[in-house]
Amino acid sequence: MHCKGLCIALEAISAHFWQVQMKRSYRLLIISHSIFLTTVVVLIASFPSLILSAEKGPPNILFILADDLGYGDVGCYNPKSKVPTPHLDQLALDGIRFTDAHSPSTVCTPTRYSVLTGRMAFRTGMRGVFTGAGGPCMIEEGRMTIGGMLQERGYKTALFGKWHVGMTFYDKGGKPINKNGLEAVKKIDYSRVIPDAPVHRGFDFFYGSVCCPTTDWLYAFIEGDRIPVPPTKIIDRGPLPKHPYSQDNRPGMIAPGYKMEEIDLQFLDKSLEFLDQHAKAKSKSPFFLFHSTQAVHLPSFPADQFKGKTKAGPHGDFIFELDHIVGELLGALDKHGFTDNTLVIFSSDNGPEVPTVLSMRNDYKHDGARPWRGVKRDNWEGGHRVPFIARWPGKIKPGSTSVQTLCLTDLMATCAAITGAEIPEKAGEDSVNMLPALLSEDQDKLIRKYTLHQTISLALAIRRGPWKYLDHKGSGGGNNYTHAGRWGMKKYIVPEKAPQAPGQLYNLNSDPGETENLYYKNPEIVKELKEKLEQFKESGRSAPLF
Numbered sequence: 328m329h330c331k332g333l334c335i336a337l338e339a340i341s342a343h344f345w346q347v348q349m350k351r352s353y354r355l356l357i358i359s360h361s362i363f364l365t366t367v368v369v370l371i372a373s374f375p376s377l378i379l380s381a382e383k384g385p386p387n388i389l390f391i392l393a394d395d396l397g398y399g400d401v402g403c404y405n406p407k408s409k410v411p412t413p414h415l416d417q418l419a420l421d422g423i424r425f426t427d428a429h430s431p432s433t434v435c436t437p438t439r440y441s442v443l444t445g446r447m448a449f450r451t452g453m454r455g456v457f458t459g460a461g462g463p464c465m466i467e468e469g470r471m472t473i474g475g476m477l478q479e480r481g482y483k484t485a486l487f488g489k490w491h492v493g494m495t496f497y498d499k500g501g502k503p504i505n506k507n508g509l510e511a512v513k514k515i516d517y518s519r520v521i522p523d524a525p526v527h528r529g530f531d532f533f534y535g536s537v538c539c540p541t542t543d544w545l546y547a548f549i550e551g552d553r554i555p556v557p558p559t560k561i562i563d564r565g566p567l568p569k570h571p572y573s574q575d576n577r578p579g580m581i582a583p584g585y586k587m588e589e590i591d592l593q594f595l596d597k598s599l600e601f602l603d604q605h606a607k608a609k610s611k612s613p614f615f616l617f618h619s620t621q622a623v624h625l626p627s628f629p630a631d632q633f634k635g636k637t638k639a640g641p642h643g644d645f646i647f648e649l650d651h652i653v654g655e656l657l658g659a660l661d662k663h664g665f666t667d668n669t670l671v672i673f674s675s676d677n678g679p680e681v682p683t684v685l686s687m688r689n690d691y692k693h694d695g696a697r698p699w700r701g702v703k704r705d706n707w708e709g710g711h712r713v714p715f716i717a718r719w720p721g722k723i724k725p726g727s728t729s730v731q732t733l734c735l736t737d738l739m740a741t742c743a744a745i746t747g748a749e750i751p752e753k754a755g756e757d758s759v760n761m762l763p764a765l766l767s768e769d770q771d772k773l774i775r776k777y778t779l780h781q782t783i784s785l786a787l788a789i790r791r792g793p794w795k796y797l798d799h800k801g802s803g804g805g806n807n808y809t810h811a812g813r814w815g816m817k818k819y820i821v822p823e824k825a826p827q828a829p830g831q832l833y834n835l836n837s838d839p840g841e842t843e844n845l846y847y848k849n850p851e852i853v854k855e856l857k858e859k860l861e862q863f864k865e866s867g868r869s870a871p872l873f
Contacts, residue, residue, distance in 0.1 A: 363467040389654060392674060396649065401714045410693065428734075432711070432780075434676075445737075460505065485533070534597045535594060582852070590626040623646050794856065
């Protein structure tokens with residue numbers, strides 16, 4: 328059993344049962360006791376969430392999602408990393424580290440939609456990402472989100488940081504804008520409520536940004552479903568740092584007091600405040616805290632106290648700041664006595680950005696995509712294989728490692744299994760319960776049989792065991808060769824050994840670098856995976872029904 332307290336309770340119940348039955352015949356007593364214990368075992372097997380929650384109640388859940396953090400950016404994943412990540416490394420020592428975890432997409436917006444809904448974003452038909460006043464929210468009204476699911480189980484839910492799945496803003500005439508770009512932001516009537524903000528999609532509390540908080544056209548904080556301090560002018564980028572990692576900062580509208588180099592510390596303050604208030608309230612309700620960082624998306628603007636703290640330049644300092652934020656959140660759990668009954672999960676929304684990887688390789692011999700082929704936007708492993716670390720004292724074995732294939736869509740089904748929540752048929756369509764993997768059970772059994780991958784252009788891939796089929800040529804991320812010409816990545820291009828093939832097939836066990844396309848050598852596997860991909864597209868789901 329996973330719960331010592333439950334075992335003790337069962338022994339007490341069993342003893343009481345014996346006392347009640349003492350007046351009956353010895354033979355009848357033995358038979359009844361046997362039936363009772365069998366029934367208990369069956370009940371426990373049928374409801375694993377009861378085991379997990381019997382001792383302390385449902386766990387708190389802290390989910391930290393980094394932005395553009397690569398597999399090779401974290402020390403416990405890359406021994407050659409040039410950036411110290413002591414808090415993340417310690418988190419892995421205290422919990423479990425997955426080596427085959429994946430973001431649902433290779434860019435921000437679709438990954439966040441999929442994390443929140445347990446559904447692959449390509450099913451919505453939306454291409455690209457939101458910027459500025461882009462909307463409406465991809466999550467249609469009435470669709471279950473992980474926040475809403477946990478609310479129904481009595482959780483207090485909060486999201487602090489980047490949202491990036493669209494919101495509806497209105498102009499002075501009351502018409503929805505739902506457009507990207509600077510001109511759309513200039514039309515916003517800030518006196519109007521945002522009808523599809525996170526507080527209308529399963530979260531009790533929200534404070535953060537509509538899109539990338541230091542990249543896109545609207546530089547202002549949203550609190551609840553309003554912008555309390557609207558932008559008043561075009562940002563003056565003159566005082567901001569100038570270096571190879573300071574790009575991708577659009578000349579948008581900025582609000583007073585919106586400090587580009589302190590955005591992540593502002594988000595941190597809100598999460599710490601939430602934890603502090605939850606502790607002071609002595610609430611019997613568990614919490615679900617989704618901390619969604621700006622770090623380490625370009626531009627790399629570490630706060631002053633982190634500048635020069637590493638030997639890997641501004642982006643290295645930014646990664647170090649992210650690690651510090653993780654440490655502060657974990658420290659707050661300790662401070663308030665939440666640690667023992669809190670499941671902590673850390674991951675990233677996709678692989679590292681192209682110009683970041685290029686400059687870090689050239690400047691500091693640091694490879695955020697190591698050891699994989701590809702980067703952000705690519706459907707090769709470097710675009711979506713991400714760090715995934717989880718800690719749950721007393722449940723997750725410290726210092727463990729899992730090779731189970733996992734996708735961030737699985738957060739919903741896994742949390743449902745932990746809390747006893749029910750997921751209806753038209754929800755969590757691509758979410759698989761990975762609780763057995765977290766608890767290191769049945770490690771030899773493949774839990775997730777198939778995994779889907781998508782890019783910004785909606786190019787798709789499918790994975791089964793070591794076999795990965797890409798249903799397209801090239802990277803699928805907007806033409807990798809265009810990227811090469813634009814960003815100087817030409818020297819990292821892997822020559823195609825089957826250039827005429829309409830798709831790509833790789834065996835990741837024998838060829839983890841995805842260098843040899845086996846499309847023509849294994850046509851039966853191509854046929855199987857392509858047919859399965861079409862099935863998942865047509866049926867609207869890839870996960871088994873709950």
